[in-house]
Amino acid sequence: MTTRRLTALTPEQAPGRAGELLGDIVRRHGSAGEMVSTMAHSPAVLDGYLNLSRAMKRVKIPRALSEKLSLAVQEWIGCGTCRESHREAGPRGGPE
Numbered sequence: 001m002t003t004r005r006l007t008a009l010t011p012e013q014a015p016g017r018a019g020e021l022l023g024d025i026v027r028r029h030g031s032a033g034e035m036v037s038t039m040a041h042s043p044a045v046l047d048g049y050l051n052l053s054r055a056m057k058r059v060k061i062p063r064a065l066s067e068k069l070s071l072a073v074q075e076w077i078g079c080g081t082c083r084e085s086h087r088e089a090g091p092r093g094g095p096e
Contacts, residue, residue: 004038006038006041007038008034008037008038008040009022009037009038009040009041010022010037011023011026011040013040014040014041014043014046015040015041015043016043017043017046017047018039018040018041018042018043018046018047019040021040021043021046021047021050022036022037022040022046029085031081032081033079033081033082033085034079034080034081034082035074035077035079035082036049036082070082071083071087
């Protein structure tokens, strides 16, 4: 087991803009997942990740393939919340 230097934050614990962003995610999805909640230590990191995530949704690869890639990354990272989110979204992605 790896010791982590940073812990996941709640929207109330996150500094400045990160708290707003994290709160918005929690309101829309019910939770943010450990990876995203840990990124909330830095407003710049969280904002950058969310911008990248939005850009990836506009990429010209099929949504089902994109979800499979995200699922593989979450398997590697080990975030159960995010893994379940991508597992549920995969079938809605349509045909590859």
